[in-house]
Structure formats: C-alpha cells, structure tokens
Amino acid sequence: MSKKILITGATGFIGRYCLKLLKDSSFEIHAATRQEREDNEIFWHKCNLLEKGSAVRLIRLVRPSYLLHLAWNAEPNVFWSTPENLQWLSASLELLQAFAEHGGHRVVITGTCAEYDWRFGWCSEDITPLNPGTLYGTCKNALQDILSSYSHETAISTAWGRIFFIFGPHEHPARLISSVTLSLLRGQIAACSQGNQVRDFLHVADVASALVTLTTSDLQGPINIASGRGISVREMVINIGTSLDRLDLIQFGKVPNSPTEPPLLIADTRRLNDELGWQPSETFQQRIKETIDWWKLQFS
Template sequence: MKKVLVTGAGGFVGRHSINTLVEHGFEVHAVASKTLPTLSSDCTWHLANLLDHTFIKEVVCQVKPTHLLHFAWCYTVPGQYWKSEDNFLWVQASLELLRQFREQGGERVVMGGTCAEYDWKYGYCSEVVTPRNPDTPYGICKKALQEIVNSYSETTSLSSAWGRIFFPYGDYEYPNRLVSSVILSLLKGEAARCSHGNQIRDFLYVQDVADAFVALLESEVTGAVNIGSGQPIAIKDVVYKIADIIGRSDLVQLGAIASAAKEAPLLVADVTRLSNEVGWLPKFNLEMGLRQAIIWWNNSNYTGLKIE
C-alpha cells in the first residue's frame, strides 16, 4: 500500500492535502509540530519537532513511508519569514528528513518550494528559462535545498520533485495576507486599505494548490514544477472581485498604503510542466475560489457576524 508522510500537515497547504491523499488510496501519516488537529479521522497524526533530528528519525522509522510530502518550514508570519534565521535550520532539518526517508526505503518525495527562488525582475517565471536569483534568506534557503535534493536524488536514484508555490489564498490563510485581510475588513464593514493594486500576480485557491501537489506526488515527473494558475491578474482586480461578491465596493481604498520598496510589477507562473507533464488543471477559477474563501472566513470566529 502507498504510505505517505505529510509534514506541515496542520499548515495552510498541508491540511488541504490530507483528504485528497486519502481519496487517492494513500495511508496518510500527518506530522504536526505543536498540537494535533482533528482534520480527518482517516489519517494517523504524529506530534514531532522536525528541527530535532532525533524526532525525525523516530517518526520516519515508525511510519516507514513509501512517499514523502514535505511542507513544513519556519512559521510563515507575513513580513517576518523572509529574513528569519529559522530558514537555515529548516534546510538542515529537511536534508535529515530526506536522508532518513531514503534509508527507510522511501521511493518518492515531493517538497514545497516557492516563487521567491526566481529572479523577480523577469516577471514571467519558467522552470526551464527564468534565472533563480533570490534576494531573501527564505528564497536563498529554498533554492539551496532544491539543488541539494536534486543532486541527492540523482546520486541515490530517489525519485523527487519540487513544487514552486506562487500566491495561494483561501481557508486557513494567515489573516494578515492580502486576500484574507480584504475579506475580513469588508465582512466587518471596515475599509479595505490597499496599495495602488497595479501589481500583477498569479493566484491559486489553496485546495487546488494541495491537489496539484498530490498529482505531482503520484506522477513520475522530476525536478521543479511551478504550482500556480498561469493566469495574470492585477491585485486591484482581485480586491474588487472580493468587494463585488460581498457587496461593499464602497469600502475599497486603493492607494491608502504604500507598496513595498522594489516590489515586482509582474509575477506569473509558466504552468506548462504542471498541465502538460503532470496532467493537472485547477478545479477553481478565481471567482469560485474567492467565494469559497469568503464563506469560510464568514463562518470563522474572526468576523463575529454572519452574512447570507
């Protein structure tokens, strides 16, 4: 039987992968670092600090997974994780996890990467063409880890792939990120204060992100694969789509806050490998995903109110 170990399984993307993995016939073992979520009765949860190599060895030896889906990384608080020293610790931990996985007979590994590995001045990001020249510790550490994983896989004949995530949004997103913060503000009847919003980005609903990783895990595709929609859209258009759905366009305030210094005007994924080689396409278009996200946030404890 296919047996998968999912790290970061209580996180934003990881938690959405569990039911899909179960539906696809995996025996799922999910790793959480602090508390054990009750997300699914169809998987086995493990409490482990993956920064402690002893815990890594214990959980991998106990589970003996055939597959590894590695999402765990440093706590991704917006504005903080880009320069966190924990990024360097997670490179070490991820390599130890990879080594233990192979030593216990592991066959296929997929790890979560980031569009921050690319040189953002190019805008349109292709795994084959676009240079990788990250300028943050987060991007640098992810880039370094991907290169080592590639080399290790070639040396040991381990099957591996690397999913570079672009701009996910949806249920359980950190509340201060763009989409969630706009939704929360408008649901509360408060102004949604944004930058000019002309930046063009590539957004993908989080369930689609998780499903793309499961498809990549089940495929034989190796190397880096962009995980995005491939559809460019201006941030201001996303904001107004949210406002139109909620019915509070009057509360949108573009230009109310400054954009980040040296912010890239364009960041969009080339999803040719994802669609043609992995054979995966998203189930949610932008409006469908935003509606799902709005419903989730409206039913959460963050707003204190309900709308029809």
C-alpha cells in the same frame, strides 16, 4: 499492502487540503504534528522536526515509501527573513537523508516563486534564472539544489513544487485576500496600495490537488504550482469589494509599494498542465466566491 505516505505540515494551510485528498487514496497516511491529534483514518505522530534527530526517529518509525514535505515557517511578515529558515533547511536535509536511507521511493518538497529572479516577471522552470532576494527564498533554493543533486546519487524519485500565490479558506488573516475581506465584513476601511502589481493566484484546494497529483506521478524536477494567469491586486480587491457591496470602504494608494516588490509575477505552467496533465477543478471566480462565503460564515 497499502503504500505509506508521510506528510509534514499536515495541519497547515495547504496540508489540511492534501490530507482530504489523500484520505480518498490507497495510501496509508502518516502525518507529523507538534500537537497530540487523533483520527481513525490517519496515523498522527507528535514530532518537532526542528529538534535534532527527530526527523530520523520519525522516518525510522514510519518507514514511508512516499514523502510530501510541506512544513516550513510561513508566518506573514516573518517568514521572509527569520533565521528559522536556516533551521528548516537543516531539518529538511535531515528528513531527506533519513528518508532515502530507510527505503524511501518518492519525495515531493514545496518550494516558492521567491526562488526566481523577480526582475524577469514571467517565471519558467527551464528559462528564468534563480536569484532569490530573501533568506526564505535562498534557503528554499539551496534545498532544491541539494534535492536535485541528491536524487542523482540515490534511487529516490524527486520533484519540487514551486508555489506562487495562494488564497482560500483558513488563510492567515494578515494576508491580502483575507485581510481585505475581513476589513470589509467588519465595516472597516481596507487600506491598499495602488494595486497595479500583477500576480498569479491559485486557490489552496487546487494547490493541494496539484501537489497530491505530483506526488503520485513520476514527473521529476521543479514544477510551477500556479494558475498561469495574472490578475492585478487592484482587480482582485475590487472583486472582493463588489461581492460584499463595500467598494466604498476600499482606499487605494494608502499603503506604499515595497521597493522590492516586482510589478509582475506570473508562472509558466506548461509542465504542470502538459506534462503532469493537471488543471484547476473550478474557475477563478468560483474560487473567490467560495473564499468570501467561507469568511462570511465565520461572522455568522
């Protein structure tokens, strides 16, 4: 009999890529969504997890042995401070408890680099202090703390995928790489900061691959999901401008840096690479090209 996996946030930026990978696995796939959907390979369940009791009803119906919990508010310029973070924390706890009480075996939940103390720049699961500066990061960190303690009190296996900076097809158009690419494709000025911030970017397909690999493993605790390499925002933007032959439209220094934005954020990926045995399938340059080509197709 196939093992059942339930994935939340299945229609989101990361979720759609996770589903593609899971379709090639031996899992019986169940996915939660707020809209009616049909798929011969996936059991879709219409469910609003923010409604009290909905998570319990869903778990009771599906009774999955694996849970990949991706759902959360990720709307740009909103998710950092929206009170909905508190609702997602509450809904996630309800989901986790129901999963454990109905025979769940393995759960992976996505976290964020915003849990770390950004003053340190280099983020290691075992070394860098956790000191979130936003409501989003605080709620995620609280969930991770509870997940860790709860796993010691129950029989479930748990892991926490701490995601850094993502890019790729289907990204929200307000995010950095997509917004710059769209501006240049439209022949519009791409106003940017000086771009000296160094960030750790990973393509969404690789993020999904790492999460699915983590879900099917027995590795526990927090694991950074990132490339482990830094690139400046300026270099990233120039890369896009060069690919589209529109460097003339890029204006650095037109957007002020946020006072809360750190100069450096890079992940220690030794747990991901050495303990999980995971590596990206393509080079960074190949992934950037894929992303730009996908946006080009949206204009063709």
